Amino acid sequence: AQTVTQSQPEMSVQEAETVTLSCTYDTSESNYYLFWYKQPPSRQMILVIRQEAYKQQNATENRFSVNFQKAAKSFSLKISDSQLGDTAMYFCAFVTGTASKLTFGTGTRLQVTL
Amino acid sequence: DTGVSQDPRHKITKRGQNVTFRCDPISEHNRLYWYRQTLGQGPEFLTYFQNEAQLEKSRLLSDRFSAERPKGSFSTLEIQRTEQGDSAMYLCASSPQGVGSLYGYTFGSGTRLTVV
Numbered sequence: 001a002q003t004v005t006q007s008q009p010e011m012s013v014q015e016a017e018t019v020t021l022s023c024t025y026d027t028s029e030s031n032y033y034l035f036w037y038k039q040p041p042s043r044q045m046i047l048v049i050r051q052e053a054y055k056q057q058n059a060t061e062n063r064f065s066v067n068f069q070k071a072a073k074s075f076s077l078k079i080s081d082s083q084l085g086d087t088a089m090y091f092c093a094f095v096t097g098t099a100s101k102l103t104f105g106t107g108t109r110l111q112v113t114l
Numbered sequence: 115d116t117g118v119s120q121d122p123r124h125k126i127t128k129r130g131q132n133v134t135f136r137c138d139p140i141s142e143h144n145r146l147y148w149y150r151q152t153l154g155q156g157p158e159f160l161t162y163f164q165n166e167a168q169l170e171k172s173r174l175l176s177d178r179f180s181a182e183r184p185k186g187s188f189s190t191l192e193i194q195r196t197e198q199g200d201s202a203m204y205l206c207a208s209s210p211q212g213v214g215s216l217y218g219y220t221f222g223s224g225t226r227l228t229v230v
Binding site: 004006009016033035037043044045046047084091093100101102103105106109 | 155156170217
């Protein structure tokens with residue numbers, strides 16, 4: 001079975017600080033893609049960052065970066081210089097090369113405070 | 115293109131009634147997905163289409179649920195004889211076929227269903 005575990009239901013960070021959200025996953029396949037999605041309150045889910053499993057280099061998108069540890073099946077998201085607009089639910093997800101559907105974790109609710 | 119559109123945004127229905135939701139994907143995307151999201155949980159896969167063909171259905175999709183994509187464009191999700199446990203957000207997403215689908219999906223804003 002393919003699973004995604006996000007062990008932090010809620011997190012809080014002060015504006016301008018850095019926060020790291022954890023994610024672990026389980027799959028027996030070697031070819032897969034990992035994602036972090038952001039779902040602001042009452043708004044649609046948007047893609048934050050993606051990582052190909054075959055790439056060793058960690059993905060970076062502006063203030064967002066990942067720490068991908070393939071052997072440990074870990075895929076954490078680091079948000080630098082947190083902004084109020086980063087307040088949202090964050091979901092870790094992955095899709096394998098042989099499947100078509102994304103498998104999601106249960107999410108981490110991030111609150112950015114002044 | 116304005117992205118993935120879902121209609122209605124909210125639906126309140128009485129238990130036992132039938133409801134139908136619509137999803138309009140990005141026009142170039144030939145894959146369309148339906149997910150269900152309950153409060154405090156991540157989205158759970160329901161079904162997906164490639165063009166007009168329904169290629170996979172989750173065990174979550176009971177016989178009261180049916181989805182169609184008749185012309186490979188928009189899709190409908192119907193729930194018959196609704197139950198209170200059907201209350202959830204129903205998300206639609208689309209993606210290109212092939213390698214493009216590995217770049218992630220584009221989601222709609224969802225339809226929030228409340229069964230009273």
